[in-house]
Amino acid sequence: MQQIENKIILVTGGAGFIGSNLCEHLLQYNNKVVCLDNFATGKTSNIQHLLANPNFTLIVGDIRNLSDCHKAAQGVDYILHQAALGSVPRSIVDPITSNEVNISGFLNMLVAARDAKVKKMVYAASSSTYGDSENLPKVEEIIGKPLSPYAITKYVNELYADIFQHTYGLNTIGLRYFNVFGRKQDPDGAYAAVIPKFVMQLMKHESPVINGDGNYSRDFTYIDNVIQMNVRALLAENEEAMNTVYNTAFGDRTTLNDLMASLKMYLAEYDPKIGAIETVYGPNRVGDIPHSLASIEKAKSLLGYNPEFSMQQGLKEAVAWYWENLR
Numbered sequence: 001m002q003q004i005e006n007k008i009i010l011v012t013g014g015a016g017f018i019g020s021n022l023c024e025h026l027l028q029y030n031n032k033v034v035c036l037d038n039f040a041t042g043k044t045s046n047i048q049h050l051l052a053n054p055n056f057t058l059i060v061g062d063i064r065n066l067s068d069c070h071k072a073a074q075g076v077d078y079i080l081h082q083a084a085l086g087s088v089p090r091s092i093v094d095p096i097t098s099n100e101v102n103i104s105g106f107l108n109m110l111v112a113a114r115d116a117k118v119k120k121m122v123y124a125a126s127s128s129t130y131g132d133s134e135n136l137p138k139v140e141e142i143i144g145k146p147l148s149p150y151a152i153t154k155y156v157n158e159l160y161a162d163i164f165q166h167t168y169g170l171n172t173i174g175l176r177y178f179n180v181f182g183r184k185q186d187p188d189g190a191y192a193a194v195i196p197k198f199v200m201q202l203m204k205h206e207s208p209v210i211n212g213d214g215n216y217s218r219d220f221t222y223i224d225n226v227i228q229m230n231v232r233a234l235l236a237e238n239e240e241a242m243n244t245v246y247n248t249a250f251g252d253r254t255t256l257n258d259l260m261a262s263l264k265m266y267l268a269e270y271d272p273k274i275g276a277i278e279t280v281y282g283p284n285r286v287g288d289i290p291h292s293l294a295s296i297e298k299a300k301s302l303l304g305y306n307p308e309f310s311m312q313q314g315l316k317e318a319v320a321w322y323w324e325n326l327r
């Protein structure tokens, strides 16, 4: 696959799960990478190994602060905007901070991108934008009503990006991520994503709790497919592919019960006792949509996207990483 090479790229949220994987990938292809992060949820350990690289610059700063955004965007060719406060439950507990970071911070980044005349800003959108739409698979053009403050923030990002294209000619591409997982995803804290949370609990021989009856399903997407989408979005040049949004997923769905069974199976290869751990079931969570499955046809046809990792292949890799690094 063609790679992006010899460019200067700002990765906001570069100390986070997806951002740090993007920084690492871009540095392999002789790009200069600027990482802007305030470490709200990001970790130094995600980028520690990059700090000595002369092509890597860390700016500790906040996207809510316009001058930090201007400083970070100065002289860069492209921006991969990942910084945000993730998690639907977090946004329900504290909608104001999610709004400030995810909407005002996003707007600051658009302004900084415009003022620095960057070639393109590719940003992390979200499958939560599909809201209460029951349409399956999800196609980019059909969305429902948002079900959480987080979903609103991510939808507003898309609206602002569109306006910046029309008003200032700034090129943007939004990637609606669907339940991304893989190495470096944080297993800790109240707002941890299910896969790392379950893996850590199983490794400690604790019973994981599934919200609901386990029949809710998700299009779990391995990090390397997400990296591929970001690279393809950066490379996209024709007008039809630009200034729009793409589902970023594998294009298959797995129930939480099947996910749990797979995790136990892969972890049992390292520790056979894990295979016998019982799962506990709790109430459904507010704001959760029952099913999520992406159509990836648009990304295939306009960006040439070709996801290399199925959920099962990704799970094996992710489990191996957690076993080696966080056990």
Ligand SMILES: NC(=O)c1ccc[n+]([C@@H]2O[C@H](COP(=O)([O-])OP(=O)(O)OC[C@H]3O[C@@H](n4cnc5c(N)ncnc54)[C@H](O)[C@@H]3O)[C@@H](O)[C@H]2O)c1
Pocket (backbone or CB within 6 Å): 012, 013, 014, 015, 016, 017, 018, 019, 036, 037, 038, 039, 040, 041, 042, 043, 061, 062, 063, 064, 081, 082, 083, 084, 085, 086, 087, 101, 105, 124, 125, 126, 127, 176, 177, 178, 179, 180, 181, 186, 193
């Ligand atoms: N992981 C997923 O499944 C998923 C799904 C849909 C969308 N997304 C989006 O992808 C992006 C990356 O998510 P992630 O899973 O890597 O989360 P993450 O929490 O690991 O990374 C987010 C990063 O942004 C940084 N950040 C937060 N607030 C900031 C601020 N005010 N200023 C500067 N930096 C700030 C954090 O410190 C962190 O390093 C986010 O925009 C998220 O909403 C993720």
